[in-house]
Amino acid sequence: MKTEGDWVERFVSAVGSAVSLERDAPAGALCTWRVGGPLRVVVRPNSRSELMTLAEALPEGLPTLVIGRGSNLLVSDRGFDGVCVMLGSDFESIEMLLPPGAGVDAGADAVVVSGGAVPLPVLARRSAASAVAGLEFYVGIPGSVGGAVRMNAGGHGQTTAEVLLDCEVFDLANASLNTIAAHELRFDYRSSAIRPTQVVTSARFRGVLDLRDACERRIDDVVAWRRAHQPGGANAGSVFANPHGDSAGRLLDTAGCKNAAVGGAEVSSKHANFIQANPGATANDVYSLISFVRSRVYAVHGVDLQPEVQCAGFEYPPDLHKELSK
Numbered sequence: 194m195k196t197e198g199d200w201v202e203r204f205v206s207a208v209g210s211a212v213s214l215e216r217d218a219p220a221g222a223l224c225t226w227r228v229g230g231p232l233r234v235v236v237r238p239n240s241r242s243e244l245m246t247l248a249e250a251l252p253e254g255l256p257t258l259v260i261g262r263g264s265n266l267l268v269s270d271r272g273f274d275g276v277c278v279m280l281g282s283d284f285e286s287i288e289m290l291l292p293p294g295a296g297v298d299a300g301a302d303a304v305v306v307s308g309g310a311v312p313l314p315v316l317a318r319r320s321a322a323s324a325v326a327g328l329e330f331y332v333g334i335p336g337s338v339g340g341a342v343r344m345n346a347g348g349h350g351q352t353t354a355e356v357l358l359d360c361e362v363f364d365l366a367n368a369s370l371n372t373i374a375a376h377e378l379r380f381d382y383r384s385s386a387i388r389p390t391q392v393v394t395s396a397r398f399r400g401v402l403d404l405r406d407a408c409e410r411r412i413d414d415v416v417a418w419r420r421a422h423q424p425g426g427a428n429a430g431s432v433f434a435n436p437h438g439d440s441a442g443r444l445l446d447t448a449g450c451k452n453a454a455v456g457g458a459e460v461s462s463k464h465a466n467f468i469q470a471n472p473g474a475t476a477n478d479v480y481s482l483i484s485f486v487r488s489r490v491y492a493v494h495g496v497d498l499q500p501e502v503q504c505a506g507f508e509y510p511p512d513l514h515k516e517l518s519k
């Protein structure tokens with residue numbers, strides 16, 4: 194279906210006052226790159242029944258974009274002409290299911306139940322404070338639980354695929370709510386089977402009881418490593434996925450991409466797989482720089498790096514091949 198025209202008015206009146214809704218919110222306010230144009234409609238459902246209301250009001254075929262913490266997302270300067278869904282604060286609860294005698298019986302299994310909107314660093318710290326080990330690696334990843342499941346986020350030798358038991362998923366396309374086991378999610382490197390219409394509303398993680406001090410020491414180690422090795426500023430973490438058996442950062446570095454810039458976007462001098470958006474940068478600057486360094490690595494190393502970041506609202510998302518061949 195065409196997305197121009199008056200779909201916004203029809204959608205807003207169908208949703209009514211049932212769900213918190215904002216029009217033309219700037220993407221830059223919701224994404225860690227701090228760039229991007231207006232999001233036509235942003236809804237913040239606070240419950241599963243609000244998600245149901247949304248799904249019933251959504252015109253068939255209208256593009257949807259689920260936004261977590263926006264830490265892996267590049268929205269074009271034109272913005273996104275569809276419905277963006279951000280889980281509200283009611284999806285931010287965390288529950289520790291601990292066996293009796295918790296804190297004493299190190300090595301016993303524990304389960305952490307988390308809402309889909311919970312920031313990963315909060316999940317890591319709350320688990321450690323409850324002496325539940327296994328989720329410490331999340332402290333360095335500034336995404337949400339839903340975003341981590343969708344992206345199979347990982348670091349420090351661990352991935353979401355290894356710690357997730359299952360997750361609850363609401364599908365906006367058919368208004369269904371299902372629990373999906375981790376092994377059904379076809380996890381791969383920074384990818385999963387979660388589709389754009391599916392919203393991860395909660396997740397259950399596997400943990401192991403340990404001494405609280407030991408958990409908190411590991412948290413401190415991850416934080417210290419991040420501070421030492423990664424740049425600050427407005428960025429979205431690693432831009433490209435590591436190709437099999439190699440590191441995208443190494444390929445970019447040895448292709449001379451460090452400090453390459455387009456407009457206000459610049460490859461970090463600290464880590465070549467990070468692109469920083471300096472004040473005044475546009476989404477187009479970031480996108481053009483991604484395309485530029487990608488072609489440079491291809492020219493020097495013959496490796497076509499695959500973007501890890503998710504692009505929305507561009508003419509050719511998320512495959513930049515067409516951009517390369519222009």
Ligand SMILES: Cc1cc2nc3c(=O)[nH]c(=O)nc-3n(C[C@H](O)[C@H](O)[C@H](O)COP(=O)(O)OP(=O)(O)OC[C@H]3O[C@@H](n4cnc5c(N)ncnc54)[C@H](O)[C@@H]3O)c2cc1C
Nearest residue numbers: 261262263264265336337339340341346347348393429430
């Ligand atoms: C400084 C920095 C360091 C980073 N380090 C790492 C790292 O070490 N390892 C790593 O893997 N990533 C890293 N990232 C990238 C990013 O944090 C992860 O990919 C994270 O999982 C994205 O979560 P998010 O909530 O921000 O998702 P968003 O950026 O909002 O969205 C990313 C994708 O997930 C989808 N999505 C978001 N929420 C949901 C949901 N509830 N249900 C369904 N789909 C959803 C979106 O539609 C989109 O396709 C880093 C980013 C930054 C800025």
